[in-house]
Structures are given as C-alpha cells and as structure tokens.
Amino acid sequence: MDALNRTLDIVWPARMMPYTGWALLMPALLLVGLLVLGLFQMADSSLHTLDRSTFLPSENYTLENYRTVVENATYGKIIWRSVLGAVLTVFFTLLLALPYSYIMVRTSSSAVRKVLLVTLFLPFFIGQVVRAYGLLIILGTTGVANNALGLVGVEPIRLLFNFPAVVFGLVQYMLPFAVLMLAPALTAIPRETETAAASLGANWLQSFRHVVIPMAKPGLIGAGLVVGTLALTDFAMPAMLGGGSQDFIANAIYDQFFRTADQGLGAALALMLVVLGSVFVAIVISIFGAGTLGMGGKK
Amino acid sequence: MHKPFTRRSVLRAGVATGGAALLASMPTRHVFAQEPEKPSEIIVRAWGGEWVEALKKGVSDRFTEMTGINVRHDLTEDNEIQPKLWAAVAQGRVPPIHVNWDTTTNATKSALRGVTEDLSDLANLANTTELAKPVGLEGYPIVNTYGYVYVLAYRPEAFPDGPPKSWRDLLDPKFKGRVALYNDGIGFHFPAQVAGGGSLDDIPDNMEPCWDFVREMKAQNPLLGEDPDFTTWFQNGEIDAACTISTNALAAKKNGVELAWTVPEEGCKFDTDCLWVPKNLPENEAYWAKQYVNLALSQESQQVWLDGLGLPGVVPGLTPPEGLENDPSYPTKPEDFKHLIRISSAVQVQNESDWFAKFKEIMQG
Numbered sequence: 275m276d277a278l279n280r281t282l283d284i285v286w287p288a289r290m291m292p293y294t295g296w297a298l299l300m301p302a303l304l305l306v307g308l309l310v311l312g313l314f315q316m317a318d319s320s321l322h323t324l325d326r327s328t329f330l331p332s333e334n335y336t337l338e339n340y341r342t343v344v345e346n347a348t349y350g351k352i353i354w355r356s357v358l359g360a361v362l363t364v365f366f367t368l369l370l371a372l373p374y375s376y377i378m379v380r381t382s383s384s385a386v387r388k389v390l391l392v393t394l395f396l397p398f399f400i401g402q403v404v405r406a407y408g409l410l411i412i413l414g415t416t417g418v419a420n421n422a423l424g425l426v427g428v429e430p431i432r433l434l435f436n437f438p439a440v441v442f443g444l445v446q447y448m449l450p451f452a453v454l455m456l457a458p459a460l461t462a463i464p465r466e467t468e469t470a471a472a473s474l475g476a477n478w479l480q481s482f483r484h485v486v487i488p489m490a491k492p493g494l495i496g497a498g499l500v501v502g503t504l505a506l507t508d509f510a511m512p513a514m515l516g517g518g519s520q521d522f523i524a525n526a527i528y529d530q531f532f533r534t535a536d537q538g539l540g541a542a543l544a545l546m547l548v549v550l551g552s553v554f555v556a557i558v559i560s561i562f563g564a565g566t567l568g569m570g571g572k573k
Numbered sequence: 574m575h576k577p578f579t580r581r582s583v584l585r586a587g588v589a590t591g592g593a594a595l596l597a598s599m600p601t602r603h604v605f606a607q608e609p610e611k612p613s614e615i616i617v618r619a620w621g622g623e624w625v626e627a628l629k630k631g632v633s634d635r636f637t638e639m640t641g642i643n644v645r646h647d648l649t650e651d652n653e654i655q656p657k658l659w660a661a662v663a664q665g666r667v668p669p670i671h672v673n674w675d676t677t678t679n680a681t682k683s684a685l686r687g688v689t690e691d692l693s694d695l696a697n698l699a700n701t702t703e704l705a706k707p708v709g710l711e712g713y714p715i716v717n718t719y720g721y722v723y724v725l726a727y728r729p730e731a732f733p734d735g736p737p738k739s740w741r742d743l744l745d746p747k748f749k750g751r752v753a754l755y756n757d758g759i760g761f762h763f764p765a766q767v768a769g770g771g772s773l774d775d776i777p778d779n780m781e782p783c784w785d786f787v788r789e790m791k792a793q794n795p796l797l798g799e800d801p802d803f804t805t806w807f808q809n810g811e812i813d814a815a816c817t818i819s820t821n822a823l824a825a826k827k828n829g830v831e832l833a834w835t836v837p838e839e840g841c842k843f844d845t846d847c848l849w850v851p852k853n854l855p856e857n858e859a860y861w862a863k864q865y866v867n868l869a870l871s872q873e874s875q876q877v878w879l880d881g882l883g884l885p886g887v888v889p890g891l892t893p894p895e896g897l898e899n900d901p902s903y904p905t906k907p908e909d910f911k912h913l914i915r916i917s918s919a920v921q922v923q924n925e926s927d928w929f930a931k932f933k934e935i936m937q938g
Contacts, residue, residue: 326923326926328687330686346930351938410805414809414811415811519797519936521933532652532655533652534925535652535926
C-alpha cells in the first residue's frame, strides 16, 4: 500500500489535488470533444453540395442541402415516421417493462427472479441484426407464427415488412434496456410504502398507480429517454423488418452517404437528426425537470 | 493536363507491359521473378455468396497459384467501400483494398473523382470485346468484365399460363405484396419507362411515364431489398416475382427454388460490372493489383469466373454455362440485345441519384 501511495505521489503530487476532478473527467471530455469535432466537420460538409461532374463537394458554401431536406416530402414522411415509431416504441416498451421489472424486483421466489433475469439477458446478448433475422424467420409467411395460425384455420398473413413489424422489432429490442433502467428505480421504493398504502385501504392496483408509478418516475423517464433516442436513431429494424418502404432517418442518412455518395446531404440529415434528438430530450427534461432523473435539479 | 514522357515512365510502362504479357502467357510463379516485390496478400472487394465463390474459383485462386500472393476478399458492400476509398485517396492514405469489384456506374463516379489507377497497359485488354471499354471515360480507369441483365424472375407455379409477357402483368391484384424490387429501383427504371407508355429516348429529360408506372407498382405494395433478400424471399415463399440480376435467380434455382426468368416485351436493363485499382497504393502493390485485373481478363479466368455467375464476359470465344445458351439473361449475339435496354454510363452517373430519390419518394409514401 505504501508503495502504491509513493507511486501515486510521483504520478499525481499533492499540489495537483484541486485538479483531480478534472483529471477524472478528462477521458469523458476527450470522447465528447471528438464527437463535437466530428459534428463540426459534418456541419461543414453539410454546407457543400455534390458536384456530379467530379463527384467532389462544391467549393461554395450553401444551405441547399437543408433546403432539399425541408422541401422534399419524402424526408418529411421519414422524419414523421421516425418520431412516431420512437413514441410508440417508448409507450409499448414501458408498458411491458414496468410490470416485468416490478415482478422481478418484488418476487419472493429467487427461482422466478432468476428465470426473469435469464429471459431478459439471453436476448440482450444477441445482436440487433441477429434478433431482427430471428423475427424474419418467426413472422415470415411460412414462419412459426403463421404456422400456428394455420392450425386454427387462418390463411397465412403478411406479418412482416410494414410499420407495425418495425415497432414490434424495436419494442422487442428495447425491452431489456428499459427493464434494466427501471429495476434500480423500483428497488429503491421501500416495500413499506406499499404496505402502508394497503393498510390505509388501497388495493394492489391503487397502490401500484398512486405509489409505485409516481415513485418510479425517475426510472420511467430515464428508460423512456434511452428507448426513445435509440429508437429514433435506429437503422437495422426499419431496414430488415420494413421491407424497404418503412425507412427511418438513419436509413435515409445511410442512403445519402453510401448509395448516392452525397455526403453533404447525408451530413445535413444527420445534423437534423441530432437536433431532433436533442429537442426530444430537452422537451422531456423541461416537462419533468432534471431532478426527476436524479440529477439534483429542481423537482 | 499533359504529362511529358520521362525515362522512368517509359521504363515503368515497359516493365508493366512485359510483366503483364508474361503473366498472360506463362502461368507459373517463376515468371514473376523479376517483378516488383510481392506483398503477402492483396485485398479484393467482392459481393458475397455465389458472387465471391465464382471470383475465388475463377480468378483469386489462380492468381495465388501463379504468383504465390494470397487474395483476401473484403465483402464490404460496394456502396460502403466507395466513401472509404474516396476519403483514403483525398487524405493521402493507403486505401483499404487493392482491387474493387464494382458496378460500372459506381466505378465511373470514382473515375470522375480521379481515384482510379490507369489500367490501359494491361496486356489482356488486347483480347477483349468493346464491352470491356468504359463509355464516356478516357482510357481505362476501370475495366468492364462482364454484362448482366435485370431479368423478371418468377415462380412458374404463380404463372400457370406461362411466363409473364409484360411488366404490367405484375399489376394483377393477386400479386399484391408478392413482387420484389431493388430498394432504390435500380434495374427497374428503364423498363418502367416503357411499361408506363414512355420512350427510352426521353431518358433522362422526361421520366414521368416511368414514375407513373412505379406509382402503379407501389399500389401493389412490393417488397424492396438487396441481392441476398431476393434469394431469401423466393426461398421463404414471400414473393412470386422480382426484378433482379439473373445471377441471383440462378443462385436461388441452384439452391432448389423452383424459379424461371424472362425478358418481358418492354425489355430489361443490361449493364456491366468492372474491376478497378484505387490510387495511393504502394507502387509494388498497385502493380500486383493490376496483374490481378489482367488475369481476370484472361480467357481461362473469364470462363471459370463467369460460369459461376452465369454471365457473358468480355473475351470472345467463351462457352456459355450449361443451360444458358440462348437464354435471354446471357446475351452474346447482336440480336440477343434487341430486347435489352442499355443507357450510357454518363447519363446514369449524372442522374442516378435523382432516380433513386424519386423512386424512394414514391415507395416511402
């Protein structure tokens, strides 16, 4: 231990103590700095149109790419679809995650808790693309779902390649994230508060609605933010389960960068996605307050 | 810009041409004894599945056998490698691959951007047909290696009255949700222009008939995907018909899917793929990358490679793969091209982005 202290004195002498906090923050600041640097480069790129005679960005600075995004009805539809998809994903994910987390936290049976944890983590270890591929197999025209419907005399129906399929895939993908964020919030609610509510005449449903949900609000908001931003920026589910006609903004960005080689337009779309995501987070925080997220702000 | 010949450039051209001639005529590893230093491997970007298997068998394995240089295949999509190559050349970095197997339209963009090595001195170019020459570009910044057709592939079971005669046959309500197109509409724009009542001469100035037909097709709720999707969708019984490259249909058929293909009366798009070498490679690696391209243009390599793909090459005298002689997807004679639609690369390069965007606009609606 002495040797460790001596080494520490050499590497980080006592006179540097006031800067310890900054030193600990430095790796995170560097990462964010790199991200901001990239954003500046993208902003610069977004102000140049593609010269199709040389396939190089034009010399002049222009807002033409932003005008294209604003005036093109396709991008309007794609942005609307992305926002709607994210909102629906948040709603359905939280709807499923809350009871799941609650049972996982409150159950007295360790076997049930283990089963729930394993069920939660098993798909968590599988990548998004593999999971989407699994859904393609399960929900396909000749997949398990249609085979089951066939047993009760229902003709095969198209379950894939539409907007509901994309939202379903997103909910399935996001559920573990939401449960993992909700579980600590629910654990922090003392059982005694529910007992107290019951002793005052509240049934389980009333207790859940008036005690558990309000007290779990930081977890719900945090999970909603994570699920919402991840769904808003998702690429794989719309690409694989949407059948090519249910693109989200990330798919449109991909198209510009990699299909038409128009990096300026892709950068403009990417920056608009960043703005959209930031506005989404800002609205949530302004409504519920930073304190709701446990950040010590105004409650 | 005109560059005067220097003693060094003349010597280099002489060495390259001599080396290429040797490679073409004497397939032993000893012929390269006096050539530039060999890298341990070269990296060739390729499409996966049947595509890379055919390239490996026809070109890469032969190249390794002849030179001792291993060939690694990078299966990054052609559209995804493009910005990486452009960025590498722009930043003066060594590009991530040695040879790019690319669509001619994409490769033309790279050539226009000036990131491709000149391939004019490849010895085997002397034995190629006109198809090998890129249109609208000076010299050979890229070399076309074969042609292909975006056929109408279909499940015969779904067409009991015989093959579809027209692209309009796909508008039958029974095919709602059962037709697949590429997600950017590639291969479909030109026949759609005809099926929509327009003329090919109006491309690119008036494509409204094309978009009218695409709108009619949109009402059919088609699936939109990439090459591997078509094979999967046919195999899983998701679709009855698709506008796809004949190689994909052939692959599905080889995998046991009952499938046929046809060229409807409006025609099908004919296009080419190519090989090119990016700039900024170390001199010796660029040399061997060019030799790889040269080998791909030899009759022996073309025969094996294109047997695997079921496509017509750019070297005369190739034997069509079994069952593909006189097939509409394997055009070799002038009359075979009568129902195939060829639009110049220059027009495609200039307008492709707009066509993709318009197709997306309709399909995303």
